[in-house]
Amino acid sequence: MKQGDMFAQIGSIIASLMFIWAIFQQFFPYQLRNQIEKYSQKLVTFIYPYIQITFHEFTGERLMRSEAYSSIENYLSTKASTQAKRLKGDIAKNNQALVLSMDDHEEVGDEFNGVKLWWASGKNISKPNSFSLHHNIDEKRYYKLTFHKHNRDVILGTYLNYVLKEGKAIKVKNRQRKLYTNSGSYWSHVVFEHPSTFETLAMDFEKKKMIIDDLITFSKAGEFYARIGRAWKRGYLLYGPPGTGKSTMIAAMANLLGYDLYDLELTAVKDNTELRKLLIETSSKSIIVIEDIDCSLDLTGQRRKKKEKRELEDEEKDSREKKGGIMEERDGKTSNVTLSGLLNFIDGLWSACGGERLIVFTTNYVEKLDPALVRKGRMDKHIELSYCGFEAFKMLAKNYLNIESHNLFGTICELLKEVEITPADVAEHLMPKTASGDAEIYLKSLIQALELAKEEARVKSVEDSKKL
Ligand SMILES: Nc1ncnc2c1ncn2[C@@H]1O[C@H](COP(=O)(O)OP(=O)(O)OP(=O)(O)O)[C@@H](O)[C@H]1O
Numbered sequence: 001m002k003q004g005d006m007f008a009q010i011g012s013i014i015a016s017l018m019f020i021w022a023i024f025q026q027f028f029p030y031q032l033r034n035q036i037e038k039y040s041q042k043l044v045t046f047i048y049p050y051i052q053i054t055f056h057e058f059t060g061e062r063l064m065r066s067e068a069y070s071s072i073e074n075y076l077s078t079k080a081s082t083q084a085k086r087l088k089g090d091i092a093k094n095n096q097a098l099v100l101s102m103d104d105h106e107e108v109g110d111e112f113n114g115v116k117l118w119w120a121s122g123k124n125i126s127k128p129n130s131f132s133l134h135h136n137i138d139e140k141r142y143y144k145l146t147f148h149k150h151n152r153d154v155i156l157g158t159y160l161n162y163v164l165k166e167g168k169a170i171k172v173k174n175r176q177r178k179l180y181t182n183s184g185s186y187w188s189h190v191v192f193e194h195p196s197t198f199e200t201l202a203m204d205f206e207k208k209k210m211i212i213d214d215l216i217t218f219s220k221a222g223e224f225y226a227r228i229g230r231a232w233k234r235g236y237l238l239y240g241p242p243g244t245g246k247s248t249m250i251a252a253m254a255n256l257l258g259y260d261l262y263d264l265e266l267t268a269v270k271d272n273t274e275l276r277k278l279l280i281e282t283s284s285k286s287i288i289v290i291e292d293i294d295c296s297l298d299l300t301g302q303r304r305k306k307k308e309k310r311e312l313e314d315e316e317k318d319s320r321e322k323k324g325g326i327m328e329e330r331d332g333k334t335s336n337v338t339l340s341g342l343l344n345f346i347d348g349l350w351s352a353c354g355g356e357r358l359i360v361f362t363t364n365y366v367e368k369l370d371p372a373l374v375r376k377g378r379m380d381k382h383i384e385l386s387y388c389g390f391e392a393f394k395m396l397a398k399n400y401l402n403i404e405s406h407n408l409f410g411t412i413c414e415l416l417k418e419v420e421i422t423p424a425d426v427a428e429h430l431m432p433k434t435a436s437g438d439a440e441i442y443l444k445s446l447i448q449a450l451e452l453a454k455e456e457a458r459v460k461s462v463e464d465s466k467k468l
């Protein structure tokens, strides 16, 4: 017999007892009734040793969808897909994936720390209101949890919290993430669908592992931050030449943690007040990115002197040309946002709004940054992304050409020791140009480029030594 049928039978026995009790009430004096009531309660508890908790889909006067109900629904989706015979499938709002849940009047079992319990889904149907213009039948869904009374402490103390937490985590994992950009003091967003992951990111293996571990530890450290009384935030400074994968890594971070991305364009922010508004509006579980911090922020708190600015712009232009237009043009605007304003908000403001946030700065020129910004504590981790080494090359060859070894790898390994080339440039050479392209063609094109760069470097060093 199904657990649900058994509960139904016990329920009908109780209903019969209550009916008999109602008849007794008519004929027996008050004192006797009181005694009978006391013992009948004991009898009910004795023959029905289970406790039931009902979670309704809609709660409150305004009938809001209950958060507990949707967390339970998500939590049970994994159980339902393996246990229930009748399932419902839907793509929920803000979700990317198909979400399966158990159909009405289904039942699934669960086990927690050795305690067995049962979840049943049900619905009450009430008659349509005759005065209502909409003659929809009113269906009120609920989940009912049943467990033995001996396990009351475990269920109420830990299990229910566990279910709610797991349910929320499933929701976060499935939800569609967003990429926010600011125009002035407003955020607008598009769906974030960058394919970059840490698996496809070409860099030193050990370094990559260290970053992944750091990110995962951070994302699980909510209770730790609460205990030590600090805002749950972490700052990363990514630096390195253009085309070494800084932006690619940020997308991989967002994909790893399932966070939203806020790409904060500081030159479009008028002043600190606007900055404050934008930062307050960012949600938890997000990465706030400020790219090319050295170009977009007045680092000293005063406007950069004109001459310095022009020099910097020339350098930027130079580097952009080297990159072959990977970086989009800035519009040359400066803003009144100050470094101290930015740092104060990061340090102070978020402590008040709580929530899990990463802030990532990128720069091509780490040596130009104000020491106040780069000192430890402000930016928790400094990560250098550098020119392509052999390990990174092998990763790119696997991603782009689907090969793990080749007899030309030895030559490339030797050349990479002598030539500075960015992963972006290597990727450009390895990008298949025809559907049936042979890997050797692309490897040879890379070798040619490396030999050319090596020769250019040799000529340059001869010229430099002559000047001296
Ligand atoms: N480490 C890497 N692993 C895989 N692909 C990379 C890597 N570095 C660069 N690329 C490729 O090169 C392109 C440019 O890289 P990306 O935009 O991440 O560089 P960046 O360091 O942010 O440069 P910039 O300083 O100009 O912003 C990417 O689209 C990616 O395809």
Ligand SMILES: [Mg+2]
Pocket: 246, 247, 248, 291, 362
């Ligand atoms: Mg970039």
